[in-house]
Amino acid sequence: MKPIQIILAVLLVITTSVGARGFTTNGWGNYSCGQYLSAVHNLPPGKASWIERPEGRRFVDDAAQYQHWLDGFISASNLWIYRAGRGKDVTTDPAATDCLGEKMV
Numbered sequence: 001m002k003p004i005q006i007i008l009a010v011l012l013v014i015t016t017s018v019g020a021r022g023f024t025t026n027g028w029g030n031y032s033c034g035q036y037l038s039a040v041h042n043l044p045p046g047k048a049s050w051i052e053r054p055e056g057r058r059f060v061d062d063a064a065q066y067q068h069w070l071d072g073f074i075s076a077s078n079l080w081i082y083r084a085g086r087g088k089d090v091t092t093d094p095a096a097t098d099c100l101g102e103k104m105v
Helices: 003-020 033-040 062-084 094-104
Strands: 050-052 058-060
Touching: 033 062, 062 094
Parallel strands: none
Antiparallel strands: 050 058
16 A cells, blocks of 8 residues: 555544544545545546636635645644654655545545
């Protein structure tokens, strides 16, 4: 198993088991795999849509929001790996994360 597959499998177990004990999750981590798949449906792997507003603000679609959440999860996992002295960081890119997420669900 590749490191990213292990992390995503652990995420699924943690989300289910820790949630049963009253652990609080925030943000996009509260949504289901089905909602994630709906957000990335018909998009090329790793791609998202956005609108540039005249005032310089960027508004992104749900696929981008999920990708940001997954990036944060992988970053937190890397911090845990580093602090625990348990090996190498997990590196990935948005397209790989999308493809793996679609295969695992």
